[in-house]
Amino acid sequence: MATVTELRERLRRPLAAELAAGCQNRVVAGGVDKLLASPLGNPFPKVREVLDGYGKLSVDERETVLKAALATLSEGEKAKAAPRTPRPAARQAVPTAAPGERLPIDAPLARLDTGPGGARKLQTLGLHTLRDVLHAYPHRHEDRRALPDLSDVEEGQKVTVAGRVVAKSRRSPRPGMLVLDVTLETPSGGRVKATWFNQPWVEKQLREGAAVVLTGRVKKFGRTVQLGVEHLETLDNAQDSLSTGRIVGVYDAKDGISQEFLRRAAFRALGAAPLDDYLPTHWRKKYGITDLADALWGQHFPRDEAHLSRATSRLRFDEYLFLELRMLLQGEDSVLQGKRFQAKGDDINRFENALPFRFxxxxxxxxxxITDDMRxxxxxxxxxxxxxxxxxxxxxxxxxxxxxxxxxxxxxxxxxxxxxxxxxxxxxxxxxxxxxxxxxxxxxxxxxxxxxxxxxxxxxxxxxxxxxxxxxxxxxxxxxxxxxxxxxxxxxxxxxxxxxxxxxxxxxxxxxxxxxxxxxxxxxxxxxxxxxDELPPGRTPIETKLLQDTHRTQAYGFVMKQIREGQQAFVVTALIEESDTLELLAATQLAEDLKTILPEARIDLLHGRMSAHEKDDVMERFRAHEFDILVSTTVIEVGVDVPNATVMVIENAERFGLAQLHQLRGRVGRGHQQSYCVLIAGEHSQKTRKRLKIIEGSTDGFVIAEADLKLRGPGELRGTRQSGIPDLRLADLANDTEVIERARELAKHILAHDPRLEHPRLQYLRSELQNRSESVAYREVI
CATH class of the missing domain: 3.40.50.300 (P-loop containing nucleotide triphosphate hydrolases)
Structure with missing residues (x-):
């Protein structure tokens, strides 16, 4: 049997390795907590006590407790007589701010009074500092200044009500179903019946006398109003609540973290943080934006609609300003010396005179x-x-x-x-x-x-x-x-x-x-x-027709008519799933089907599994008219001119975005003949038809792109550049063009006068920019 000294050494080694590895809780399988729960930890209760809950600590806290545990082990036999090891400094040495005390904006949340376990709750949401809480904006707001009289609410309407629990009961209408009924008395004296299905854990929050806020859809049974609850909030202090009697923010949260807790954390953060503005007064005045303190208070706790509106405008402007600063600094194009060209007007005229057309x-x-830039x-x-x-x-x-x-x-x-x-x-x-x-x-x-x-x-x-x-x-x-x-x-x-x-x-x-x-x-x-944004005169617009898949035969009959007249056609199949194999199968199957439907036509295939050389070879043969129909996946979206191709058929068009459909349509119409695009929709819903009608009715790529952005949002349209666009919490790219241009104007003005943000008056702006950047490489730029 191993001696205590040997066991101590066996425990010391992995703990020392964990410290040396940066306290990532990965040196031991299952983590340090599992190590201490094993027989190896039994002889050392003080070490177990010091390291209790290790996996839930921050890296800094882990380092503190590890050093304390190793010190305890190194004392050997002296540890028997030693006084009880105090809890590590990380648990108690981060003092909570006193009432009214100001904290640094990057202070850890352990310094903010959010109640027992509050800092850890916020950390599970990715919030670690005061700054994080300030900029974790509500994702929506509810007007709870005058909650509705339920007697006037219509059946099926979604409402929010506040009140106190006066009665509750549970029932099981059938085996396996639990229904919890609660009667709520509202401040006006009215009563509403709220119901939960198969949510037994809710009952603990609904003791009689508890103040709650409920959101749900109304059902009426005679004079009885019943609420199918979708959201529940319990109020800690109904007399001084941040959740009723005002416009209330609703935050992103997880199970076990209440909205009331998040509002209280935001309220305390706003009270403790120095809300100094990184934009000087003259810039705020020029761009018509409010100060930062007013904006942050207005986003979390607006006094009225006007306060919320100006708060959102300021914080949205800031999001774009920091994005534009980041992009300009990352590209470094704002500070680089370039070539200086003469770009003479005579040379431009000489070039245009040599063209077979006019600009x-x-x-x-x-x-x-361009020439202004070149000069x-x-x-x-x-x-x-x-x-x-x-x-x-x-x-x-x-x-x-x-x-x-x-x-x-x-x-x-x-x-x-x-x-x-x-x-x-x-x-x-x-x-x-x-x-x-x-x-x-x-x-x-x-x-x-x-x-x-x-x-x-x-x-x-x-x-x-x-x-x-x-x-x-x-x-x-x-x-x-x-x-x-x-x-x-x-x-x-x-x-x-x-x-x-x-x-x-x-x-x-x-x-x-x-x-x-x-x-x-x-x-x-x-x-x-x-x-x-202008096409040369004389170009014949491509005619576009939307068909349901029940009329597919009609579409390919038209294709065959064009082929008999000496023209060629593209047929594009949609990617069903993110799978090269399924994409290949879909394209191959479509090509085989068309050989049966159109036996006269010469058909070939192009897909993503081909090498670049193979793709080029197929396209060259198609351009040389060695076959009539090219069946392809979307690899031809940006491609070569085939002037003799006059028809583009797009199968399952509903699976494409509008901008992508427009790009595919642009593969035809490269010659002098009238060209056509046929959209075949496999889905027949009104929503799909309305969306595809936009393509049918317009050949302007920018009009279509704007419509696509409004319909799908920027999240699905970010493939425009590999670096992508970072998440913007308040931005509305479909409607924010003017705001973006104003923010970009200010960003360029700032960098034109101070390319590295080195002036003392810009240090706060520089610090904010660094903290908002998620890219380490970018931080090195400034």
């Missing part, structure tokens, strides 16, 4: 914004958005021409080889007759051709290089790169882009994915925004 007014406006000292970082066919490439080609005229090289990077070849052909058409040397660099080239192109790029024998990721390989060296154009930027990783931009050229990003201005200003916050 639209929208193209001219965007080109003016400036700071690095251009601009996003050009435009619908399919709006002429983005021609504008980019003009910018590349201006760079070449000033002795610089240009580069255009596309996400796929087939798109790179398409851009190469277009740029040669635009620039070839202006003596601009255009080169192509893609992975499919032979090693010899790649080496030759590398040499020509490095020696400045190529003016504009078009390529894929091959442009950012280590052995590619530019002689003097001045302008980088990135097509469909969201399909490249951050590190990939940075390799191309290492020499700090001006940057122009192109996207054919229309997204609402509000979303663009947040998702692409580090880029200035230009929009080409």
């Amino acid at each position: 639209t007014n929208a193209q001219r406006r965007v080109l003016l914004e 400036g000292d700071q690095q251009m970082a601009r996003l050009v958005q435009g619908d399919v066919g709006s002429g983005k490439t021609a504008v980019a080609a003009c910018a590349l021409y201006l760079a070449v005229r000033d002795g610089y090289q240009g580069a255009l990077m596309a996400p796929t080889e087939i798109l790179a070849r398409q851009h190469y052909a277009n740029l040669r058409g635009y620039l070839g007759q202006l003596d601009v040397r255009v080169g192509l660099l893609i992975g499919a080239m032979s090693p010899r051709d790649k080496l030759e192109m590398h040499t020509r790029i490095a020696e400045g024998e190529v003016d504009v290089v078009v390529g894929t990721q091959a442009l950012i390989q280590e052995n590619v060296r530019f002689d003097n790169l001045g302008l980088a154009v990135v097509d469909e930027e969201h399909r490249f990783g951050v590190q990939q882009r940075r390799k191309l931009l290492a020499s700090r050229p001006d940057v122009l990003v192109m996207s054919a994915t229309p997204i609402p201005r509000s979303l663009a200003l947040t998702a692409y916050g580090d880029l200035e925004l230009s929009i080409i």
